Amino acid sequence: MYSVITGGAGFIGSHLTDALVKKGDKILIIDNLSSGNLDNIKAYIKSGRVEFLEADLLSDGWQDSFAGADRVYHIAADPDVRASAVTPAPIFDNNVAATENVLEAMRIHNVGEIVFTSTSTVYGEATVIPTPEDYSPMIPISIYGATKMACEAMIASYAHSFNMKAWVFRFANIIGERSNHGVIWDFIHKLKENPTELEILGDGKQVKSYLSVTGCVNAVLFAVENSDETFNFYNIGSEDWISVTDIGEIITEEMNLKGVPFHYTGGDRGWVGDVPKMQLSVEKMKSIGWIPEETSKGAVRAACRSSIKEICGEN
Template identity: 70%
Template sequence: MKSIITGGAGFIGSHLADALVARGDEVIVIDNLSTGTADHLAAHIESDSLLLLTDDLLEDGWQDAFAGAQRVYHVAADPDVRASAGAAYEVFRQNTDATMRVLEAMRVYEVPELVFTSTSTVYGEAAVIPTPEDYSPMIPISIYAATKLADEAMISAYAATYGMKAWVFRFANIIGERSNHGVIWDFMHKLKDNPCELEILGDGKQTKSYLEVTACVEGILYAVDHSDETFNFYNVGSEDWISVTDIADIIVEELGLDDVSYRFTGGDRGWVGDVPKMQLGVEKVKALGWVPPVTSAESVRTAVRALLKEMS
């Protein structure tokens, strides 16, 4: 299969590229390298098993690559929920304008299938936890979440209007090797600078679901292979959750530190738009036959060890 991955040099996108190359797909990655790096794809580029186009989705020049493609994995986005409050229009451009341009390229070149990476934050502060896919009303509380929900709506409309098939995946917190932001990255760099004290945003009681990135990719590909509606949508995450303070404890343990004091900034959330409690219901994807293979704590520990290697 000829597969396009937008954002394929980034965190999740590069792991997806690994999996598609291993499956034997002809893979084209489109990435402006603003947050990703060609280093993530170096082995594939050198072996000619993948083509990297360093293009920006908000500009032209990449669309011809869609000719003859059977599937687009649209991963490219500004993923920083916390920073989205300070750059609303730019996040809208990177996430929603870019998605519209991808959909238009698919329409013009008659690409039949789209896989889209969405987020648990589209649910807002859900009253039902674990939160199932049919939860409503969806009331996003961050700019990032709002752009992703808008993307989902346009993808559904394009699929119905133009005869495409789409899969939307709402992720829990995806962590692991190659990640360059988020609570684990933040804590480990803070402790590198000051191994005696760790600042924790909020009260440390924020509790969420985390899933290691290779398990996430496995879940995506399994669901795509085993579902066939015009518009398919699934939660992907672990079946439990973990608090921010417990994450800090794992990191301190893995770093071999003693007597680290925690300094909490206060409040029940870390920043504007933070959802303090989140766990996704994954019964729908489990009904297809895929079960999350790791817990939140296991995912955190794996991610910490991967980042330790990258920092050494």
């Protein structure tokens, strides 16, 4: 299997690379390193297990590298939900325009399969929780969510128009080693700078579902191996949720900080486009044989420990 991974030097992409190397795939990673880190994959490059091409999906010159590929894992994206409310254009370009470029390169070079990482934010503020894949209407409330929804639509249309096969995965909050954004990363950095107080955006009552990046990658590969429609789409997450305040308590505990006061900025959401309550239904994944083995709390605690080591240099 010749697999191309866009964004393969990033958080989820590098963990996917780990899994595909173990599977024995021939792998090409395309990454502009704007948020990815070459350290995540340099051992594979040095050993020859992975070929690396530094390129921007909005530019030209990388498209011919798709020749002969069997499958594209399109992971590259701008994931900053908060920034999308301030400067929408870069999010649109890096998500929608880049995805169109990937699909066109696939069409031109007859690449038959694409795996795409979408998001729970395509559902907006769902009134049905846990939220199933067939929930309607899907009304995203962030620019980021809207771009991912647009990408899903483009992928579905290309799959049906050009004899491709697609898998789209709507993720809960994916956390763990090598992450460079999100609430855990944010809290640890805040407490490292000032261990006497923790600022929490919103009222701290926001509740969301979390899953480890390893569990996420395993679920993706399981679904790809066990579903075979022209357009396959699945939620991936845990079957519970945890509040932002509870995450703060776990982090202070893991950092051995006692009696840290929490300061809340107020309001029921942390930023424009934040969805205060999110839990995805994973019944569709379970119907093809996937067994969820993690809780949000367990995933958060494990992610906190690995992130503290990375950020604070603790052993």
